[in-house]
Amino acid sequence: MIPFIVGLGIAYILAPLVNFLEKRKIPRVIAILIFLLPVIAVFPLIFILIISGLIEELQGLIEKIPYAVQQIQAYSGVIINKLIELGIDIDPNIIASTVTSHLTNIISGIFTTIGQIGKGLGGIVIVIYNLVFVPLSAFLFLSDREEINDWFRNLFIAKDRKRIDEFIDKLNISLARFFRGSLLLMLIVGFIIGFTLWILGIKYYLLLGVIAGVCNIIPNIGYILSFVPAILIGFLSPSPLVNLIKIAGVYVGEQLLENFFLGPVIIGRSSKLHPVVVMIVLILGGTMFGFWGVLLAVPATIFIREFLNYFLEFNL
Structure with missing residues (x-):
């Protein structure tokens, strides 16, 4: 999958x-x-x-x-x-x-x-x-883009298919922006975490950077998932307290930067979903469908939003 x-x-x-x-x-x-x-x-x-x-x-x-x-x-x-x-x-x-x-x-x-x-x-x-x-x-x-679009278009009656084409175009634009924004943010977060930990002399900076970048694909929850192994690795040094302070500072600083600048600029503009909405759909997706529900919650919400906007606009 x-x-x-x-x-x-x-x-x-x-x-x-x-x-x-x-x-x-x-x-x-x-x-x-x-x-x-x-x-x-x-x-x-x-x-x-x-x-x-x-x-x-x-x-x-x-x-x-x-x-x-x-x-x-x-x-x-x-x-x-x-x-x-x-x-x-x-x-x-x-x-x-x-x-x-x-x-x-x-x-x-x-x-x-x-x-x-x-x-x-x-x-x-x-x-x-x-x-x-x-x-x-x-x-x-x-x-096979056209074949996929034709399959979806044929689910509706003939008189509505022109409007469905418009809906598909809007949906593709929204999803493309979301995927591009998510990839860019994932790379930036992974680089910031890995590079900063390397500068501070923390071992396993590459591993932690990759984990942070990959986990960032899950909004909000990914930060917690990547922070836990970083804390565990902090105990590996002869001076764990110093390393734990460094690691906590890096992750908290990155999260503040992501929440107040990177997220709104990159993901906010690409998905146009309020952070509260994102958190709610993540909780609902995880509760009903587990890991895959969390992973696909935001793209599914974008699809539903575009479909409802189109439905309300044209009253299909």
């Missing part, structure tokens, strides 16, 4: 460029290949370079997991003792047991995920499949 969505996003991003060449009498298939072939050539290279760096960082991270566990347990013990000194009635054994249990689950999840990613030949096949399916799905979306 993920390669399908990525291919759709690439198709929407390239569609204006393809349409531009098509209007200048260049066959659509050739226009698609002009812009898609560079993507096909560059995407695997970038993927391989990033993956090689991530694998190296993951290997180092796995080696330091026992040390991180000791650090977290030590800091938990200090906090528990301070709370007891303040007269707060807590059971140290229960707290320690809870912390250990959660750490065990986290570590188990990390190793399970890594194991699933790296299952030898099966993992290689999945990577190759994704590298092939993403550009292929993008090509099919771009080349």
Whole structure:
């Protein structure tokens, strides 16, 4: 499903460029290949370079997991003792047991995920499949645009089909703006996090930058998802408190920049959805459809908005 969505996003991003060449009498298939072939050539290279760096960082991270566990347990013990000194009635054994249990689950999840990613030949096949399916799905979306539009148009009676064409054009423009804005914001956020952590001397900056960029595809919630592993990695250094302050400063600063400048300028202009509306549809999508509901909540809302606007305007 993920390669399908990525291919759709690439198709929407390239569609204006393809349409531009098509209007200048260049066959659509050739226009698609002009812009898609560079993507096909560059995407695997970038993927391989990033993956090689991530694998190296993951290997180092796995080696330091026992040390991180000791650090977290030590800091938990200090906090528990301070709370007891303040007269707060807590059971140290229960707290320690809870912390250990959660750490065990986290570590188990990390190793399970890594194991699933790296299952030898099966993992290689999945990577190759994704590298092939993403550009292929993008090509099919771009080349079969008219067939897809015809299918949707034929769902309505003949007298309304001209208006449906207008609706499809408006919908395509809105979705294209959203996908382009999301991709741009994802790249900017990943770069800001990774580059700033590198400047501050935080290890695994590449891994954290990639996680921040990828998670940013889920509005609002993605920030929390990317912040949690950063905090865990902060415990890996000999001076975890200093690193945790640096990491928290970077993530809070980036989030403020995104909320007050990057988000309104990039996503706000592209999707034209109020942040409160975005949060509501994310909650509803996650509650009803889980992960995919969260991922597709905003594009689905854009579709519904355009359809309702058209319905109210023409009273179909």
